[in-house]
Amino acid sequence: MTKFGVSQPVRRVEDQRFLTGHGRYVDDIAPASAAHAAFVRSPHAHARILSVDVSEAQAAPGVRLVLTGADMDAHMDHDIDSAVVVNRDGTPGAKPRRTVLAVDRVRFVGDAVAMVVADTPAQARAAAELIAVEYEELPAAFDTARAMEQPEVHPDVAPRNLAFDWAFGDEQAAEDAFARAAHVVELPLVNNRVIACPIEPRGAFAEWDPEAERLHLCFNGQGVWGLKEQLARRLRLDPGQVRVTNPDVGGGFGMKAFPHPEHFALAVAARLLGGAVRWMADRSEAMMADVQGRDHVTHARAAFDENLRLTALRVDCVANMGAYNSAFAQNIPSTLAKYVLPGVYDFQTAFFSVKGVYTNTTPVDAYRGAGRPEAIYVIERLMEWSARRLGVDPAELRRRNFIPREAFPYRTLAGELYDVGDFERVLDRAMRESDWNGFEARRAEAAARGMLRGRGMCYYIESILGAPNETARIEFAEDGGVNLYVGTQSNGQGHETVYAQILSQRAGLPFDRIRVIQGDSDLIAKGGGTGGSRSVTTQGTAINAAADEMIEKFRPLAEEELEAAAADIVFEEGAFRVAGTDRAVEMIELARIAREKGRADLLTTEREATLPGRSFPNGCHVCEVEVDPDTGAARVVRYVVVDDLGVLMNPLLAEGQVHGGVVQGLGQALSERVVHDENGQLLTASFMDYALPRAEDVPMIEFHSEPTPSTANPLGMKGCGEAGTVGALAAAANAVLDALAPAGVTHVDMPMTPHRIWTWLQEARARRA
Incomplete structure (x- = not known):
């Protein structure tokens, strides 16, 4: 049993499936009857849409449906949600309207203007080329550092192109510390824009069941519940009418963690057609339209005393949002970066300001690390540069400023408890x-x-x-297997292996009988999805909590089968045992007995657990x-x-x-x-x-x-x-x-x-x- 338990280097069981071509990705499982969607995307970084003529496309061979931004307005609440931060003056960050398909303007090359649905991919692409869009080109903004001086991206955003103006810390205290410092070191930095590039591009299919009046959307994402909630609300459906699933997913890196415009467009099309519609991005489309990462221009300053102890930090950052707010874009360079801004260093004075700006580029959102790489890049580039400027070994400067071991638990200047x-x-x-x-x-x-x-x-x-809570359900199946339902979503991490290890270790269930089931809002009522390095910590805690509850539920049956009093029975190594004897019954055998006795109440255990910190x-x-x-x-x-x-x-x-x-x-x-x-x-x-x-x-x-x-x-x-x-x-x-x-x-x-x-x-x- 220990061979497959916690902390053992068990090889990934899912790799056999993937390496032999038996992975089931979204493009593998779309219904054979599904029509194919293609999107018309803007060739301009910024332009006013004067007209969209779809008549030729509608008459093209195989075309079933053509949708424009104006059409979408009639079939859904056309905005896409995004979170905003609180500005330093207490007002909310800007939230300009972002539609699934552009209505009045396009704001980056790749902004979706129309969607064609046809019998084949070739027919959909050919018809998309027949759509005539008349544009009036407008001046565009591209420079992150100078965005507020460049042409306006959204006329209703003021000051010009300012998405938010967020700050944390005591500015005056920081400036006072700099005035007293024996040494001040400063450093300008650029955190370059990147493209996520998962091995599997984004894709999805939507199905509408006219009889049940129910929507199913399958997409290659990092969790199903956020999209389920938005689909129900935006399409004016009861949540029970919406099912969202994730199959196998070929990489996510944060970029697949939230709804994208195409998901809503496919759902509307499927509902209008009363059937299934599928879409899979090609690589160039994905690189153009997927949310991108990073893109910050930062100026950092560090104050040191005569003993080269760090006394204060000031960081001023301009963060590019791209053309629109994406789901978490405003939080990433601000509230999320703040969590680790002080790094591992023992000081309590800092001022951190971030201005988010709009430009005529692809929107920016989470990319592996989401705020923490950006913050650590600043503090660790600054510490290394300070060591160079101050003539000290970079390891020694860090050592001199570490939070000492005896100071833990340690409350940082950002309010986080290390x-x-x-x-x-x-x-x-x-x-x-x-x-x-x-x-x-x-x-x-x-x-x-x-x-x-x-x-x-x-x-x-x-x-x-991410959310500190997660849900797990353990179910003994009729075939002798154990179904473990989880609220997270693997996109390459090896969850099927490690979750089975955790359950096997805690409950003594055979590792090879445990089946991890994920990514289906019908099967798992609640979950937080995967992102922010949360999955194994939160899900593992929930699995252990569910296993402990399951063991206690089975204890009376074990007493009955072993004909022993509760005080004489212990649970160890996957079995209930009568202490001091060789009499025992394994959990998997006890589940079989429970089924034979009609004790269905014992065969399923569900538990939600919340991390304390x-x-x-x-x-x-x-x-x-x-x-x-x-x-x-x-x-x-x-x-x-x-x-x-x-x-x-x-x-x-x-x-x-x-x-x-x-x-x-x-x-x-x-x-x-x-x-x-x-x-x-x-x-x-x-x-x-x-x-x-x-x-x-x-x-x-x-x-x-x-x-x-x-x-x-x-x-x-x-x-x-x-x-x-x-x-x-x-x-x-x-x-x-x-x-x-x-x-x-x-x-x-x-x-x-x-x-x-x-x-x-x-x-x-x-x-x-």
Whole structure:
């Protein structure tokens, strides 16, 4: 039993299905009778729609339906929801109308204007090309830093293009601390825009049952309940009339966590046609229309006393929302980043301001880490730069400013309660594993080969996000299997394996009989979905709570079968036992007996559990790079991670999550760059132009665990899904700057592509000439 229990490196059971082509993704399971949808998208970054002529498209072969923005107004409440923050003056952030299909204006290249539904994909695309849209082009805004000086994106937003003006902290106290500081270090930073690029593009199908008057929408997302609620409300349906499902999902990274315009358009079309309608984005469409990530311009300042202790921080950020608010876009650079803004450092004075701005670009929302990578990038770039400016080893400066182990639980200046931590121990392990003291010899060896070698460190901390509660249901099936219903949604993490491990460990049920069932609002009444590194912590807690309740429910039956008093019976190793004897009955056998006796009340147990607090994964990344000064190409040659992720439910899966996160971070740091031309056309809408990292770009990532179990959940774990990305950005950037500094380069920004690095080297050479 222990072979498949908690903390064992069990291989993913779902991989057999995926690797043999038996995964069932949304495009595999759409009804054969479903019609196909295609979208007409704006070729302009900003334009007024003067007219939309659909007559030729309606008459085209195979066409069943054509919808425009005006049509959608008649069939649903046409706004798409988004959260807004509270401005520093107490007013809500801007919330300009965003429609499923554009009504009066288009505001980015790719904004959907119309939808065609036809018998085949080719017919739908051909008919979409027949739709004649007359546009009046308008001046457009593209520059994040200068957005408020550029042409207005929404006429009803004032001041111009300002989505929100949010702030946290005591500005006067921060400025007073800077005035008293022995040292002040400042640093401008750009956090570049990226495209999520999951291996499976977005897709969905909708079915309307005319007899039952019921909608089913299947999409490849990260949870079903948010979309179910919005579909019911926007389409004016009772929630019982709406079923939402997620099949297997080929990657999400936050981008698939919320409703998109196409979901509503498909639902309306299916209802009007009384049947099924399907849509699957191609790669270029996805890269153009999917919400994107990051895109911040930041100025950061740090104040230090004479002992190089950090006394105050000021961060002023401009965050690009793109053309519209997406679901959580306003919260990501502000309230979510605030959770970990202080990093792992012991100081209590800061001022953090964020201005969200609109531009004529694709909307921005969650991307792996959602606010925490952005915040840690600022503080860890600033700490490394401060060490360089103050002439101290970057590890030593961090050590000097760590929250000490004896200070936990520690209330940060952001109001968050860090429950546990031992940052020095993790740092020491990272320095040993990375051979910190041997670096100068490696630098000298690289220099002898004509290469510039650099090393960068990042000590990150992040916070699990999302709802603290989750639901689990355990059901003994007639075939002898155990169905475990969960409220989260795997999109590559290995949930089917780790949840079965948790239940097997707690209840002693055979690992190979446990079937994890997810992603169906008809089968699971309530759930929080997956995102924010919350899944295993919240869901695992709920599974254990349900297992404990189930065990207690079965105890009277065990007493009956064993003919023993309650005081003499213990539950251990998956069985009820009479203490001091060999008499026992396993839980799985007891379930069979319960079924035979008609005790259906024992066969299903459902429980919701709520975490008492947030947990805070943390760790130290050490990255080494070599730069070819002749070409500017930077290559990561060594990467070491020491993480405190608390108790690892499955070390193999945790390491895989960290590896994936690090690679995504390195991609953003070194190669991924969203480029628009002067007219707002996306020039990086294919993998020929958008440089995702490849296997050859990444060394073997060394992963080590140095856990301090969390006290904020019964499992003692801290979440691991986004930790790799949170730490990788600053580690890579710090390493590249360290490599280039001997050549006179004093500043780098992501992405650190060969051309940019080569340019920085040439500029430094010119300054020295």
